Amino acid sequence: MTETWTLILGLAAATFAVRLSGCLLGRRLPDHGPWARGLQALPGCLILSLVTYLLMQGGPQEWAAGAAALTAALLTRSLPLTMAAGIAAICLIRAYF
Amino acid sequence: MTLQDLPQSSTVRSRLAAGLRDILPLAVGVGVYGLAFGLLAAQARMSGLQTGVMGTIVFAGSSQIIAVERLVAGAGAGAALLAGLALNLRLLLITASLRDEFAGRPWWQVLLGVHLATDENWALMHAMRARGGCAGYWYLVGGGLGLVAVWVLSTVAGATFAAVVPEPKSLGMDFAFTAAFIAILRSLWSGSAMLLPWAGSILIVLLAGRFTPLDPTWTLILGGLGGAAIAGVMGND
Numbered sequence: 536m537t538e539t540w541t542l543i544l545g546l547a548a549a550t551f552a553v554r555l556s557g558c559l560l561g562r563r564l565p566d567h568g569p570w571a572r573g574l575q576a577l578p579g580c581l582i583l584s585l586v587t588y589l590l591m592q593g594g595p596q597e598w599a600a601g602a603a604a605l606t607a608a609l610l611t612r613s614l615p616l617t618m619a620a621g622i623a624a625i626c627l628i629r630a631y632f
Numbered sequence: 633m634t635l636q637d638l639p640q641s642s643t644v645r646s647r648l649a650a651g652l653r654d655i656l657p658l659a660v661g662v663g664v665y666g667l668a669f670g671l672l673a674a675q676a677r678m679s680g681l682q683t684g685v686m687g688t689i690v691f692a693g694s695s696q697i698i699a700v701e702r703l704v705a706g707a708g709a710g711a712a713l714l715a716g717l718a719l720n721l722r723l724l725l726i727t728a729s730l731r732d733e734f735a736g737r738p739w740w741q742v743l744l745g746v747h748l749a750t751d752e753n754w755a756l757m758h759a760m761r762a763r764g765g766c767a768g769y770w771y772l773v774g775g776g777l778g779l780v781a782v783w784v785l786s787t788v789a790g791a792t793f794a795a796v797v798p799e800p801k802s803l804g805m806d807f808a809f810t811a812a813f814i815a816i817l818r819s820l821w822s823g824s825a826m827l828l829p830w831a832g833s834i835l836i837v838l839l840a841g842r843f844t845p846l847d848p849t850w851t852l853i854l855g856g857l858g859g860a861a862i863a864g865v866m867g868n869d
Contacts, residue, residue: 538703538709542709543690544689545709545713546696546699546716546717547686547689549717550690550691550716550717550723551689551746554726554727554746554749555727555743556727557730557746558730558742561728562731562734564731569864569865570864573860573863574728574731575729576829577729577860578726578755579817579830580830580832580856580858580859580863581722581726581852581856582816582817582820583830583855584836584837584851584852584854584856585813585852586817587838589809590810597810600810600811601811604811604814605818608815608818612763612818613815614654614657614658614759614816617815617818618661618811618812621810621814622805622811623804625804625806626803
């Protein structure tokens with residue numbers, strides 16, 4: 536029991552410290568030039584890295600569903616429709632292939 | 633902070649509501665994962681109270697999953713904590729990139745904002761803004777409040793009713809976030825200047841994942857930083 540509470544409180548403190556440090560770090564970076572351009576490009580690059588990693592973990596089924604989701608994203612630019620297309624595609628592919 | 637930086641309370645309310653509304657599809661995915669995490673928490677013999685407190689004060693789903701999974705596997709609290717912490721290092725990059733949203737805000741709003749910053753509402757805010765929408769601090773907080781509510785309710789429900797919870801994979805819900813992030817990437821794409829940084833990120837993740845024994849966390853951070861570095865060095869603004 537105490538081990539669980541140690542983990543909960545410890546992980547909460549550590550996670551909050553990480554979140555706050557990022558905020559303090561961002562404040563110290565300059566407003567213009569390479570650092571600012573890098574910081575601006577960071578969200579897209581980080582999300583793209585995550586998607587690349589998730590698709591790497593999967594196989595051809597996930598890649599095909601990813602292609603279906605990308606097609607929906609390009610056609611509709613809608614978050615709910617893209618999620619629906621991706622989930623429907625992975626269900627169909629897993630059921631029939 | 634000047635007077636016009638202080639939004640009217642009605643504006644604050646409408647931005648909070650917009651964030652809350654737009655996060656809904658993502659919150660469904662989070663709810664399914666919350667149920668799955670609750671299952672794991674039940675295996676770790678965590679009570680509903682412990683599960684709810686953890687969801688509220690840690691509020692970082694993937695790290696909670698890793699940490700509790702380690703606990704179930706018999707690792708001590710210290711090793712479990714380190715595994716969860718490693719997964720959260722990417723949050724450092726997320727809150728760093730929120731610099732402009734936090735600028736000039738009182739300390740309690742900064743503390744609230746950093747705690748509520750997650751992959752989902754942070755990415756959604758950027759996507760919304762890239763499409764020309766008005767999305768900033770309160771939009772982020774509105775989405776975060778929606779996510780924390782869904783996360784706590786679903787994890788506690790999962791821990792309490794562990795016997796009847798289905799596996800996310802059986803519903804195709806394991807793919808929900810991949811699809812969501814693909815939609816968000818589509819919104820963030822703003823032209824050919826991003827081609828090289830994005831190609832760099834993909835290449836780094838592929839190479840690091842294929843040829844090094846690096847932990848996924850470090851692979852993601854390398855990919856994100858690598859792409860951002862290319863964008864910084866290219867310098868055409």
